[in-house]
Amino acid sequence: MTALTLSNVCKSFGKVDVLKNIDLQVEDGEFVVFVGPSGCGKSTLLRVIAGLEDATSGDIRIGGQLVNQTPPAKRGIAMVFQSYALYPHLTVRDNMALALKQEGQPRDVIDARVSEASRMLNLEPYLQRRPAELSGGQRQRVAIGRAIVRQPKLFLFDEPLSNLDAALRMNTRIEIANLHRTLKGSMIYVTHDQTEAMTLADKIVVLRDGRVEQVGSPMELYNNPANQFVAGFLGAPSMNFLPAARVGAEGGRTIGIRPEHLTIAADGPLSGKVVHVEELGGDTNVIVDLGKEEKLTVRLFGQHHVSPDSPVSLGYDPQNAFMFDQEGRRVA
Ligand SMILES: Nc1ncnc2c1ncn2[C@@H]1O[C@H](COP(=O)(O)OP(=O)(O)O)[C@@H](O)[C@H]1O
Ligand SMILES: [Mg+2]
Numbered sequence: 001m002t003a004l005t006l007s008n009v010c011k012s013f014g015k016v017d018v019l020k021n022i023d024l025q026v027e028d029g030e031f032v033v034f035v036g037p038s039g040c041g042k043s044t045l046l047r048v049i050a051g052l053e054d055a056t057s058g059d060i061r062i063g064g065q066l067v068n069q070t071p072p073a074k075r076g077i078a079m080v081f082q083s084y085a086l087y088p089h090l091t092v093r094d095n096m097a098l099a100l101k102q103e104g105q106p107r108d109v110i111d112a113r114v115s116e117a118s119r120m121l122n123l124e125p126y127l128q129r130r131p132a133e134l135s136g137g138q139r140q141r142v143a144i145g146r147a148i149v150r151q152p153k154l155f156l157f158d159e160p161l162s163n164l165d166a167a168l169r170m171n172t173r174i175e176i177a178n179l180h181r182t183l184k185g186s187m188i189y190v191t192h193d194q195t196e197a198m199t200l201a202d203k204i205v206v207l208r209d210g211r212v213e214q215v216g217s218p219m220e221l222y223n224n225p226a227n228q229f230v231a232g233f234l235g236a237p238s239m240n241f242l243p244a245a246r247v248g249a250e251g252g253r254t255i256g257i258r259p260e261h262l263t264i265a266a267d268g269p270l271s272g273k274v275v276h277v278e279e280l281g282g283d284t285n286v287i288v289d290l291g292k293e294e295k296l297t298v299r300l301f302g303q304h305h306v307s308p309d310s311p312v313s314l315g316y317d318p319q320n321a322f323m324f325d326q327e328g329r330r331v332a
Contacts, residue, residue, distance in 0.1 A: 001028045002064065003154050003186035004049065009058030011041075011048055018044050020210045022058070026154070026188060026203075031180050034190045035197040035233070036207035042190040045207070046156050049188065050079050063153050078147035079156040082163060084139045086131040086146075092118075093127040096145045103150075110149075117145040120182065121175075137168045144176075148183065155187040161196065173199060194234050198222070206230050228328035231256050237285055237297045244323060246270070246290070253331065256322035259285065259299035264306075268315030270296070277306050288312055 004026040011019035018041050026032045034042045047053040049060060051072035060067050067075050078099075086095050093114055100110045118124050121141040131139055140160055147155055160176075161169045177200055180187055191197055197204050198218045206213040206221065206229075214226045218234075225231035231239050237259045244253040247269055264286070272290040286298040286306050298314060306312075323332035 002026070003028050003030065003062070004188070005059070005061040006049070007059040007061075009045075009048060009060060010056045011044055011053065012056045018210050019048065019055075022212055024205060024212065024215070026186055028186055029184045031187045031189065031200060031202045032205060033197040033201035033203070034188065034205050034207055035192065035194060036213075037233075038192055040207045041210040042192070042207055043158055046079070046158050046188065046190050049154075050077055050156055051075050076153035077156055078150045078152035078154075079158065080140075080143050080147050080160050082159040084131070084143045086139060086142055088131050091128050091130055092123060092134070092142050095131070095142055096149050099146065099150050113149040113151070114145075117148040120148065120179065121145050136164055137172060140164065140172060141175075144179070148179075153186065155185055157187065157189040159191055160189075161191075176200065194236060198234065204234075206233060225322070225330060227330055228254060228256065228324040231322055231324070231330070237299060239322070240296045241324075242290075242294055242296070246294070249323070252326055254324045254328075256324060257296075257316050257320065259297040260301075261316050261320040262296060262298040263315050264298060264300070264312050265315030266313065268313040270315075271311065271313040272296070274306055274308050274310050274312055277308060279303065286312075288314060
């Protein structure tokens with residue numbers, strides 16, 4: 001079964017077209033991540049799916065049912081926001097139970113679902129606390145718990161980890177991945193963070209300026225980007241781009257080489273000067289200036305001591321290089 005189908009969905013605010021002809025399918029149980037730079041329309045698309053905004057045109061189907069006219073509460077979705085949006089005067093238990101009470105669920109159903117969700121999210125010790133008495137990570141888990149108890153057909157997450165510090169973000173990311181495995185629910189997760197997208201998604205949807213640039217599994221997009229935008233967006237450090245003429249290829253084109261595919265070679269085709277070295281312990285990033293304001297990042301596995309200012313030459317396997325035309329389309 002298909003959890004969600006979007007057909008030619010457009011959304012404009014006045015004269016501003018924010019979403020342009022979005023076609024998309026989310027399969028049952030799939031974890032889909034919308035990723036793209038700030039302002040590209042990710043939240044708007046999620047809000048259109050949730051029914052918090054009306055689509056200007058196009059069809060939205062959830063579980064095969066056309067829901068364009070269906071109010072948010074009747075769409076079978078639950079949404080988790082970056083801002084948690086918990087009720088400050090309610091305990092953790094009551095925050096999680098509220099939507100079920102409003103649905104008129106019987107007491108024993110509410111108790112069973114809240115118990116199960118709080119066990120899954122390790123919230124059992126905090127059920128009597130109010131949100132102000134919790135850490136940011138715990139609050140976000142309550143917000144997730146509030147979505148779980150509703151047993152929605154589709155979970156929507158809008159940058160749920162953005163307010164957490166780096167260590168907690170990674171832990172919570174792993175918890176969300178585990179949760180998806182346990183619940184087997186369909187999830188759409190919005191982020192501007194390519195690492196979150198790569199690590200969580202079954203399927204990534206790359207958005208840019210209100211359009212879908214490419215859809216695919218993380219490795220499909222990494223290994224086979226359709227264009228220069230996708231190639232540059234996924235991967236950290238990001239792909240290096242150079243005028244192809246610099247390596248003797250056809251003029252007007254751009255060559256793309258990932259940092260891990262460059263090597264420091266005795267007589268490689270590219271030569272320059274080391275301008276900066278980032279020693280990360282597990283990896284070493286060497287930034288090389290080729291002149292003409294062209295800088296490349298070389299990612300070396302392990303620890304290397306490279307002195308800034310030393311001259312280097314760089315090599316790569318042409319099989320690992322990408323080629324883009326003037327419009328940024330992939331040509332090789
Ligand atoms: N209610 C609104 N009225 C007018 N413009 C809006 C509204 N909501 C969002 N936008 C515009 O739509 C674009 C996409 O916004 P948004 O979906 O929030 O992007 P993202 O979540 O990818 O950062 C932005 O240019 C934003 O200014
Ligand atoms: Mg947003």
